[in-house]
Amino acid sequence: MFLLPLVLVGSIETTRVWEVPDLKVGPVPGDRLEPFQAGFTKYANVFGVHVFATDRVPDEKVRHVAAVMAEYLDNDEDGTPDNPLVASALADRDAYMVMSFDERGIERIDPDVWFREGFDAGQFQFALETAPGNGAFDATLEEVLHLITAHGWANAYPAIWGERRGTEVATCLDRARGGHFVDVPRRYPENAWFTYDDDTCEYRCMVTEYVYWAVTSLLGGQSSPERCEDIEHEWRPCSPEAVKKQDPWIVELIQRPEFNFPTRLPDGHYAPATADPKKPTGTVTPR
Structure with a gap:
């Protein structure tokens, strides 16, 4: 200890x-x-x-x-x-x-x-x-990260990672969705790259989902051709290269040294x- x-x-x-x-x-x-x-x-x-x-x-x-x-x-x-x-x-x-x-x-x-x-x-x-x-x-990879970001980073850095309008991550979310939407729009703008359409997912939930896609894509967890095809209805930039090009704003936020976000995708083998x-x-x- x-x-x-x-x-x-x-x-x-x-x-x-x-x-x-x-x-x-x-x-x-x-x-x-x-x-x-x-x-x-x-x-x-x-x-x-x-x-x-x-x-x-x-x-x-x-x-x-x-x-x-x-x-x-x-x-x-x-x-x-x-x-x-x-x-x-x-x-x-x-x-x-x-x-x-x-x-x-x-x-x-x-x-x-x-x-x-x-x-x-x-x-x-x-x-x-x-x-x-x-x-x-x-x-x-998804459910555990949801818990960590929604109750960890969001509470540790509320002005930056807080799951509400006006925080830095929420600004990134609104950009990725093509605008600020409290409720899921009937149709997302053509320029959106995060287009989750679950009506039960309120704004806070959308922040959680968005951070998951961005972090795991940046770590290479979504980049296989089959996976990219499976998720394209919800998330477009599935590879590290794609998310860096499409969404440099969230990448910059994730990679700020003070936040110490993971840099390797978990594989279920923890050997401290x-x-x-x-x-x-x-x-x-x-x-």
Whole structure:
């Protein structure tokens, strides 16, 4: 475990203990996490972010989600979060993934049980879409990143990554959609390159989806010819080269050094080394 000093709002200096994720799957803990015991039997923890799963979800699927989470947050795999402020934003909100075998499994669980206790920073995922194999796309890359950006970066840097109109990322989103739309338009402008048309996805959701496409495309996760064809109805610049050319504004934002976004696409194989004593301690300044 490593102590990382953090400079928080109001210049109050505190410390947080970061425990190197071991990706072990065990029972759901009690105490404050007891509300999850009614629906879930399996549990893993990554830098304070929880992964809950039902009994039908194989352990290897739970470990895979935890590994991808760890890779996104600790992309250099030195055992500590690359951006402690983002990791703290997630841990402070008890951010969590909940997994069931399929959609029917999650429908049998009442989320109000944990919502009533203040656990509202979560993301669903199904075992069937987790590392499915046979060339199928691994939804873990999407669902885990949704959780991290919506509850991590958005809260750590609200003026820049906040999911509301007027932030820097929202300005990029509006440009990519060909204008500012509170609701999904009947038809997107011809010059738009992000054209998600799910009516249930409100503006905040659109920011989350847009950041996912931009980050994973920049990391090469969407660039196969088959994948590009599959997603072109929603997202045009599927390769690193294409997104750099089409949307240099979001690329510049993602690549600002202070944000420490991942530079390698997770592959589900997290193998942390001992923390480098020469690496900066993780002192950060909130924005």
